[in-house]
Amino acid sequence: MQILTTAAGLQAYTEQARQAGHRVGLVPTMGALHAGHLQLVQAARADCNEVIASIFVNPTQFNNAEDFRLYPRVPEADAALLAPAGCTALFAPSVAEMYPQPTVLHFDFGALERVMEGAHRPGHFNGVATVVSKLFHMARPHRAYFGQKDWQQVAVVKQLVADLSFDLEIVACPTIREADGLAMSSRNRRLDAPARAAAPLLYQVLQAAAAQVRQGVPPAQVQATAEATLTREPLFTSEYMAVADAQTLQPLTNYAPGRAVVLCLAAHLGGVRLIDNMVVAG
Numbered sequence: 001m002q003i004l005t006t007a008a009g010l011q012a013y014t015e016q017a018r019q020a021g022h023r024v025g026l027v028p029t030m031g032a033l034h035a036g037h038l039q040l041v042q043a044a045r046a047d048c049n050e051v052i053a054s055i056f057v058n059p060t061q062f063n064n065a066e067d068f069r070l071y072p073r074v075p076e077a078d079a080a081l082l083a084p085a086g087c088t089a090l091f092a093p094s095v096a097e098m099y100p101q102p103t104v105l106h107f108d109f110g111a112l113e114r115v116m117e118g119a120h121r122p123g124h125f126n127g128v129a130t131v132v133s134k135l136f137h138m139a140r141p142h143r144a145y146f147g148q149k150d151w152q153q154v155a156v157v158k159q160l161v162a163d164l165s166f167d168l169e170i171v172a173c174p175t176i177r178e179a180d181g182l183a184m185s186s187r188n189r190r191l192d193a194p195a196r197a198a199a200p201l202l203y204q205v206l207q208a209a210a211a212q213v214r215q216g217v218p219p220a221q222v223q224a225t226a227e228a229t230l231t232r233e234p235l236f237t238s239e240y241m242a243v244a245d246a247q248t249l250q251p252l253t254n255y256a257p258g259r260a261v262v263l264c265l266a267a268h269l270g271g272v273r274l275i276d277n278m279v280v281a282g
């Protein structure tokens with residue numbers, strides 16, 4: 001596996017691969033890798049002869065300086081996991097390499113970002129769209145792989161690709177969970193033992209809410225029940241629970257036949273902010 005740290009190095013690598021007729025897959029990450037990330041690498045490997053993973057803790061998408069400072073960084077362990085998973089190149093740039101000058105770009109994803117993560121993390125999707133656009137320009141992948149754990153991010157990135165005519169395909173991969181249902185996340189490393197023991201409640205709340213949706217319980221009641229359950233557990237502070245259209249992400253007041261529903265939540269647990277979601281087929 002080749003390790004690249006400069007934009008020019010990445011551009012040269014991908015240019016050579018394309019000239020050799022190879023298909024290039026890109027897996028953007030912020031590191032502290034787990035089986036959720038490795039699944040993206042494996043999916044890319046199944047489709048592409050070149051798989052480039054990027055590891056970059058992108059400062060422009062953090063709305064909370066403490067969250068950025070405490071974000072887990074384990075570069076050596078990450079590199080050791082990538083090659084066996086099928087990664088052919090790792091792009092691990094510095095902040096100065098990615099942002100040689102302060103960025104002034106401004107993206108507006110309209111209604112897509114006025115809800116959930118976009119509403120609760122001001123500037124977050126502006127930072128995601130900025131860094132993802134830069135990575136797409138540098139790596140020029142045929143396909144880029146993202147996890148459905150970040151359901152809204154997938155929607156925003158697909159909109160970005162369509163609006164800016166990026167010549168690539170977005171592949172969304174399912175959420176990988178721990179045995180007890182907790183969605184794998186780099187931030188799980190920051191949970192202490194009591195918080196980790198309580199954490200599967202997020203998945204249980206989503207499962208119970210999904211069952212209610214299937215029974216036709218009105219969205220407002222599903223939301224209220226889920227928030228009440230989280231509030232009863234003293235370690236949790238619920239930030240939001242949304243019952244939304246899975247495509248438009250807009251909150252629902254009732255269900256429409258044939259339209260999938262996505263249940264998304266964000267909660268704080270022992271000083272760590274976690275998100276998760278579940279889709280209920282329409």
Ligand SMILES: Nc1ncnc2c1ncn2[C@@H]1O[C@H](COP(=O)(O)OP(=O)(O)OP(=O)(O)O)[C@@H](O)[C@H]1O
Nearest residue numbers: 029030031036146147149150175176184185186187
């Ligand atoms: N459990 C998971 N299952 C599938 N994909 C995942 C999972 N966790 C992360 N991903 C995907 O991996 C990519 C990189 O995510 P990222 O590096 O932010 O990891 P993370 O575990 O989501 O960390 P955090 O949520 O703490 O930022 C994203 O496309 C994300 O959706």
Ligand SMILES: CC(C)(CO)[C@@H](O)C(=O)[O-]
Nearest residue numbers: 028029030058128131150
């Ligand atoms: C896509 C991404 C790597 C952009 O920094 C990040 O938002 C993430 O890890 O999901």
Ligand code: BAL
Nearest residue numbers: 030061062124150153
């Ligand atoms: N996986 C989403 C990246 C973030 O929390 O900033």
